[in-house]
Amino acid sequence: MTSRRTTRSLALPLTAGVLALFFALPLLGLLLRAPWSRTGSVLGSGPVLDALWLSLQCSTAAAVLSALCGLPLAAWLAAGAGWQRTVVRVLVTLPMVLPPVVAGVALLLAYGRGGIAGGQLEAWFAFSLPFTVPGVIVAETYVAMPFFVLTAEAGLRSFDRRYAQAAATLGASPWHSFWLVTVPMIAPSLRAGIVVAWARALGEFGATIMFAGNLAGHTRTMPLAVYVALENDTDAAIVLSLVLVAVSAAFLFLLRRQWFPVR
Amino acid sequence: MTILRARPGALCALLLLSLDACGNQAAAEAPVMVFAAASLSAPFQPLARAFEARTPGCKLELHFAGTSQLVVQVEQGAAVDVFASADDANMQKLVAAGLVGSEPRLFARNALAIATAAGNPKGIRSLLDLARADLRVLLCGPEVPAGRYAREALAKAAVTVRSVSDEPSVKAVVSKVQLGEVDAGIVYATDAATAGAKVAAVAIPGEHNVVATCPIAVLSKGRNRAVGEQFVAFVLSRQGQDILKSFGFQSP
Numbered sequence: 122m123t124s125r126r127t128t129r130s131l132a133l134p135l136t137a138g139v140l141a142l143f144f145a146l147p148l149l150g151l152l153l154r155a156p157w158s159r160t161g162s163v164l165g166s167g168p169v170l171d172a173l174w175l176s177l178q179c180s181t182a183a184a185v186l187s188a189l190c191g192l193p194l195a196a197w198l199a200a201g202a203g204w205q206r207t208v209v210r211v212l213v214t215l216p217m218v219l220p221p222v223v224a225g226v227a228l229l230l231a232y233g234r235g236g237i238a239g240g241q242l243e244a245w246f247a248f249s250l251p252f253t254v255p256g257v258i259v260a261e262t263y264v265a266m267p268f269f270v271l272t273a274e275a276g277l278r279s280f281d282r283r284y285a286q287a288a289a290t291l292g293a294s295p296w297h298s299f300w301l302v303t304v305p306m307i308a309p310s311l312r313a314g315i316v317v318a319w320a321r322a323l324g325e326f327g328a329t330i331m332f333a334g335n336l337a338g339h340t341r342t343m344p345l346a347v348y349v350a351l352e353n354d355t356d357a358a359i360v361l362s363l364v365l366v367a368v369s370a371a372f373l374f375l376l377r378r379q380w381f382p383v384r
Numbered sequence: 385m386t387i388l389r390a391r392p393g394a395l396c397a398l399l400l401l402s403l404d405a406c407g408n409q410a411a412a413e414a415p416v417m418v419f420a421a422a423s424l425s426a427p428f429q430p431l432a433r434a435f436e437a438r439t440p441g442c443k444l445e446l447h448f449a450g451t452s453q454l455v456v457q458v459e460q461g462a463a464v465d466v467f468a469s470a471d472d473a474n475m476q477k478l479v480a481a482g483l484v485g486s487e488p489r490l491f492a493r494n495a496l497a498i499a500t501a502a503g504n505p506k507g508i509r510s511l512l513d514l515a516r517a518d519l520r521v522l523l524c525g526p527e528v529p530a531g532r533y534a535r536e537a538l539a540k541a542a543v544t545v546r547s548v549s550d551e552p553s554v555k556a557v558v559s560k561v562q563l564g565e566v567d568a569g570i571v572y573a574t575d576a577a578t579a580g581a582k583v584a585a586v587a588i589p590g591e592h593n594v595v596a597t598c599p600i601a602v603l604s605k606g607r608n609r610a611v612g613e614q615f616v617a618f619v620l621s622r623q624g625q626d627i628l629k630s631f632g633f634q635s636p
Contacts, residue, residue, distance in 0.1 A: 234520075235564030251565050252520070252548040334549025335525070341550075349550070352452040352527045355459070 151363055156356040163360040171338045172346040173364065176323060179254065179342060183261035184269075184319035188311070190262075191269040191318075196299070198270070199277035210274075217267045224264055225331020232259065233332070256333035257340050261322035268321050269314035276310025277303070312379035316372075323369055414608040415443040416615060417463060421451040421470035422553040423494065423530065423572045424598065427631040428468070434627060435618045442611050450553030452527045458483055458603065465606030466615055468598060470494075470554075471529035475599045485604035490636035491619050492628050494596040496530075496537055497573040498586040499561045506567050511541040511592055514568055522557050522566040525550030530557070533594045534570035541592040558583065572596060574632040597636065 163169060194213065198206055216224055232239040234249040243249045250256040280303060288298035304311070326344040333340045335349065343365045350358035420428045425448040432444040447454075451470045455477050458464050467484075468491070469475040475488045500508050506519060514521050523545070524531030531550065538545055548566060551557045557569035562582045576585030600619055602612045618624045625635050 229560075229563055229565060233563060233565050249565075330552070335551065336547070336549050348552070349525060349527070351456050352450075352525075355456070 148366065151359055151366065155359050155363055159356055160360050163357045164364065168337050168341075169346065169361060169364070172341050172343050172361075173368070175254070175257070175341070176343040176365075177368075179257045179261055180265075180319050180322035180325075182258045183265050183322035184315050186258065186262045187266040187269040187318040187322075188315050191266050191314070192273060192311070195270045195273035195277055199274045213267050213270050215267075216264045221264060221325065221327025222331050225260065225328040228260060228263060228328060228332040251332055252334040252336070252340060254333075254340060257329055257342060260328040260332040261325045264325055264328055265318040265322040269318040272310055272314030272317060273307070276307035276314075279310075280307050309379075312376075316376050316379050320369060320373065323365075415445045416465045416608045416611045417606060418444055418446050418466045418468070418612075418615065419454045419458065419462070419464045420446060420448055420468040421454070421529065421598070422448050422555045423470050423575055423596075424448070424468055424492075425555070426574065426578050427628050427633060431619060431624060431627050432615075434623065435615055438618075439611070439614060442614075444615065448555075450524070450528045450556075452525075452529075453552065458605075461605070463605055463607050464603050465608050465612035466600065467603050468600040468619075469529070470596055470598055471532065472597055472599055473532070474529060475601065478601075478603070483604055484601045485606075485609060486602040486613065486616070488599035488601040489616070489620060490597050491600045491624075492598040492633040493636055494598065494633055495573045495593050496533055496570055496588050496596070497576040498588060499558060499569045499571045499576040499579065500567065500584050500586060501561065501564060502582050502584050504584045504586065508568050508586055510586070511538060511543050511570075511588060514538070514545045514570075515543050519567045520548055520565075521545050522549060522551060522560055522569040523547035524554055524557060525552065528553060529596060530554035530571060533596050537570065537588060537592055537594045540594070577632050595634075598633075 194209075198210055198213075219227070229251060230236050232242070233251050234240065234243050239249055239251075250259055284302050284306065285298045288302045289295070293301065324344060325342070326348065329340075329342060330345055330348070335341050335345045337346075341349070343361065347358050347361045347365065350361055418428070418432070425446075428446055428448070432446055436442055436444060449457075451474045454467065454469075455474050458467065458478055459481060467475070467478065469488075472488075475484070478484050479488065498508060498511070498514070500506065508514070508519070513519070523534045526532055526535060528551070530553075551560070554571050554575055557571050558575050558579050560566050561569045561571075562579060573585065573587070576583060600616055602609050602616055606612055619628075629635070
């Protein structure tokens with residue numbers, strides 16, 4: 122019996138260990154293959170820093186936009202049931218399952234120069250999103266916002282409404298009670314949603330290259346720079362990948378209490 | 385319980401049967417993996433069908449992408465039997481890496497053209513027009529053959545053009561012209577001609593044009609190189625060349 126119990130208690134850590142290896146090996150592959158002697162020269166080049174800076178700016182903008190637009194949406198979704206909410210929830214979740222390249226084509230057809238809404242934008246303001254930095258942010262927000270909305274909605278649904286009711290009996294308006302009671306209490310979910318949306322935006326490739334193009338120093342984010350480097354210089358591509366991995370890992374580590382609340 | 389016990393045996397039998405079937409198939413007809421430049425996708429599908437029709441039991445698997453991307457995949461160990469490149473430089477990369485098993489042979493030539501929206505609404509007549517400030521022009525990246533050729537042509541015409549993006553394949557340029565996202569793109573004449581009703585082609589005169597030369601070779605790490613050799617011979621044969629001509633390619 123004891124031995125069986127030991128086996129059982131070991132089963133979970135063992136499985137976890139094997140699976141951790143599954144995720145660790147690709148990273149190890151990059152580390153082992155990295156041309157360490159050339160790292161300095163690759164990193165010191167202007168285009169790499171441009172791409173990294175652009176990536177950080179655009180992914181942060183996408184995360185902030187996701188939170189600003191996503192919170193009212195999540196609040197409405199969590200406020201009830203019914204087919205309208207189901208339809209909207211499916212619409213919002215769709216970018217998570219769409220292959221990013223398809224998302225990029227769909228964005229072109231909607232917000233591109235010849236697109237449904239983009240055609241008007243061009244006609245009225247002589248401005249079009251594709252091949253611009255705002256285009257990068259739109260593409261990243263489109264794929265990243267669902268992560269925020271779903272996390273925030275889950276947080277709102279698990280929120281005990283009696284707190285809001287108590288606030289109301291004490292004279293708080295719904296607006297006040299939402300900002301002063303609900304939001305602080307579901308803050309862990311909101312922070313987790315922002316970090317996950319930011320991480321998704323940082324790694325975004327398919328929708329970006331399709332919708333915003335790929336021009337060095339302009340719309341070429343880190344993932345695109347890795348893709349281009351892969352065709353010119355594999356070593357440089359590996360260095361760039363490691364930079365992206367290191368930056369993402371550092372941020373996720375620093376923000377660990379935000380996206381994984383330890384109770 | 386008896387059913388449950390019986391199942392593993394039945395499963396094993398099924399598995400063995402299916403393995404056996406696969407084994408036989410593999411011995412008889414391992415598919416020939418063909419990597420070809422994106423610009424070759426139109427003629428290579430009928431080329432492959434014609435080859436399969438005259439060589440019973442052979443199956444070709446075609447994979448198209450920007451030439452430079454295909455080279456990366458081969459360098460990283462993709463088991464490819466035949467490689468058809470859109471330029472010599474990328475083929476030479478694989479030769480230098482020792483990955484080519486036969487002498488590369490030129491099988492087609494292709495001129496460049498300017499692709500515009502149907503009816504050419506912006507009145508683009510030559511490469512010189514591409515420098516106009518009111519135009520949004522798109523090229524492939526300089527590592528992609530079509531991008532390199534396009535830059536050579538622009539240099540010949542002494543025109544400076546700012547591409548709005550470095551696209552990964554010539555087909556990506558064609559599709560963005562089709563979608564109306566850009567006013568013009570420099571592509572192969574064959575792409576502009578086969579792009580459908582939404583695209584018009586503006587010819588580039590000979591003194592500014594650059595003719596792409598496409599080499600084909602059998603690679604050294606393929607699984608069915610013997611049939612690969614036959615396919616290369618077929619592409620170079622009269623019948624193969626006729627198919628290529630019907631899509632606007634010129635003989636080497």
